[in-house]
Structure formats: structure tokens, C-alpha cells
Amino acid sequence: MKNNDSEEVDKRKIVKKNGCSFPPGLFQILASFSFISVIIIYLTINSFCNYSGSPANFFTIAVYSIISLSVIFFYFKVSKINPTDPLVNKFKTSKKDKEILEASNPFYCSECQSRVQERSRHCSDCNRCVEVFDHHCIWVNNCIGKRNYRYFLLLLFTLTIHILYQGSHTIFCLIFNATQQSKKSFILAYKYDITILAYIFLSLDLIVSVVVGIFLIHLDLIHIMLLKKGITSNEYLESLQEENDKELNGEVISNR
Ligand SMILES: [Zn+2]
Numbered sequence: 001m002k003n004n005d006s007e008e009v010d011k012r013k014i015v016k017k018n019g020c021s022f023p024p025g026l027f028q029i030l031a032s033f034s035f036i037s038v039i040i041i042y043l044t045i046n047s048f049c050n051y052s053g054s055p056a057n058f059f060t061i062a063v064y065s066i067i068s069l070s071v072i073f074f075y076f077k078v079s080k081i082n083p084t085d086p087l088v089n090k091f092k093t094s095k096k097d098k099e100i101l102e103a104s105n106p107f108y109c110s111e112c113q114s115r116v117q118e119r120s121r122h123c124s125d126c127n128r129c130v131e132v133f134d135h136h137c138i139w140v141n142n143c144i145g146k147r148n149y150r151y152f153l154l155l156l157f158t159l160t161i162h163i164l165y166q167g168s169h170t171i172f173c174l175i176f177n178a179t180q181q182s183k184k185s186f187i188l189a190y191k192y193d194i195t196i197l198a199y200i201f202l203s204l205d206l207i208v209s210v211v212v213g214i215f216l217i218h219l220d221l222i223h224i225m226l227l228k229k230g231i232t233s234n235e236y237l238e239s240l241q242e243e244n245d246k247e248l249n250g251e252v253i254s255n256r
């Protein structure tokens with residue numbers, strides 16, 4: 001029993017500063033691997049396209065590179081920034097003061113043993129309170145709060161542009177190659193001129209672009225709505241939970 005207690009205390013001591021802390025998260029590795037795969041798929045499809053090597057193609061690759069580098073830059077920014085509430089390090093209390101402060105201060109975190117700001121919330125994954133806590137993002141292995149929220153939004157928007165650009169480029173390549181085969185129909189041109197490998201890459205790219213694109217646009221719209229309301233994702237979920245609880249309580253009272 002004593003061993004379990006000490007293990008729990010040790011776990012609590014590991015406070016994550018940012019998403020670049022070692023070891024990397026499983027979803028963080030998956031995100032990096034997926035992004036590299038998407039770039040490889042783009043370049044492979046580009047090589048199938050009949051306009052490959054032309055000046056116009058160099059231009060589209062340059063635009064794609066700028067968008068990809070922006071995604072990487074914002075990803076590192078979101079992951080590298082430490083979003084911890086600054087009061088946590090400033091007002092760490094001794095064990096004697098703990099109980100007094102806990103009872104008298106509504107903005108006190110017993111896990112961090114410190115005063116915290118009103119909109120801070122404790123993240124159990126990172127073991128620290130985050131200033132204006134939005135959510136814990138498994139993909140960047142870091143919490144999203146006041147300090148990195150703007151970079152998180154820029155990451156979300158550039159990622160959406162990236163996937164839409166990729167999908168549009170694939171559709172463009174399909175149409176461009178088909179128009180080069182003027183005597184054949186669109187489907188016949190691909191039936192005879194494109195290898196099975198190219199079909200696999202084209203299909204994969206279109207599926208990923210559509211599925212991920214819809215998901216990202218949905219996320220963009222949610223965060224635009226939250227920005228308009230001036231609340232965080234966490235506060236939005238808390239308000240939904242409160243409404244739900246009120247409705248349930250109302251139902252219980254009316255049933256009595
Ligand atoms: Zn805390």
C-alpha cells in the first residue's frame with residue numbers, strides 16, 4: 001500500500017512543461033508520420049501528372065512547400081510553448097498554508113498546491129494548471145491555453161489550407177491528364193494510361209483529403225464560433241454540462 005502511494009506521488013511530480021518534453025506522445029509520432037506520408041503522396045501524384053516539370057508545376061510545388069513549412073512552423077510553436085499558469089510557480093504554498101488557502105481561495109489548485117487564475121484548469125495529462133485552459137491536444141502532446149491558442153488556430157487553418165490544396169491538386173491532375181487524351185473518354189484514358197500504383201495513390205489522396213478536410217473545416221468553424229463567444233472549448237463543454245445537469249434536475253423535480 002505504501003509503495004502504491006509513493007508511486008502515485010512520483011507520478012504527480014512529473015510535470016510536463018511543453019509538447020517537446022521527452023518521451024514523445026504516441027499520437028505526436030503518428031501526426032508526424034501522417035504528415036510526412038501526405039507530402040510523399042502529393043509528390044508521387046505530382047510525378048504522374050502530365051504537366052510535371054513545367055514552370056507552372058514548379059510554381060504549384062513552391063506554394064505547396066510554403067504551406068507545408070507553415071504547418072511545421074506552427075506545429076512546433078504550439079508544441080514548444082509552455083502554457084502553465086504563471087501563478088503556479090509564483091505562489092507555491094507550503095503544506096501548512098495549504099489547508100487555509102484551499103478553504104479561503106476559490107482559485108486554488110490542490111494538485112499544484114498553488115493559487116491559480118480564475119480561468120485556469122488543471123490538466124491531468126500534464127500535471128499542471130494551464131492559463132485560460134482550452135484543451136489538452138494529443139496531436140501536439142501539449143495543452144492549449146492562453147499562450148499558444150493563437151498558434152493553435154494558425155496551425156488548424158494552415159492545415160486546412162494544406163489538405164484542401166492537396167485535394168484540389170489531385171483533382172486538377174486527373175482532369176489535366178484526361179484532357180491530354182483528347183480522343184479517349186475521361187474514364188478510358190485512366191483505364192489504359194495509369195498504373196494500378198497510381199490509382200492507389202490517387203484514391204488514397206482523395207479519401208484523405210475529403211475525410212480530413214471535412215473534419216478540419218468542422219474544427220475551424222467550432223473555434224470561430226468559440227472566438228465570437230469569447231470562451232474556450234473547455235468553458236463551452238462546461239456550460240453544456242451545466243445545461244444538461246439543470247435539465248436533468250428539472251426532470252427529477254417535475255417527476256416528484
Ligand atoms: Zn493545478
Ligand SMILES: [Zn+2]
Pocket residue numbers: 123124125126127135136137142143
Ligand atoms: Zn495537458
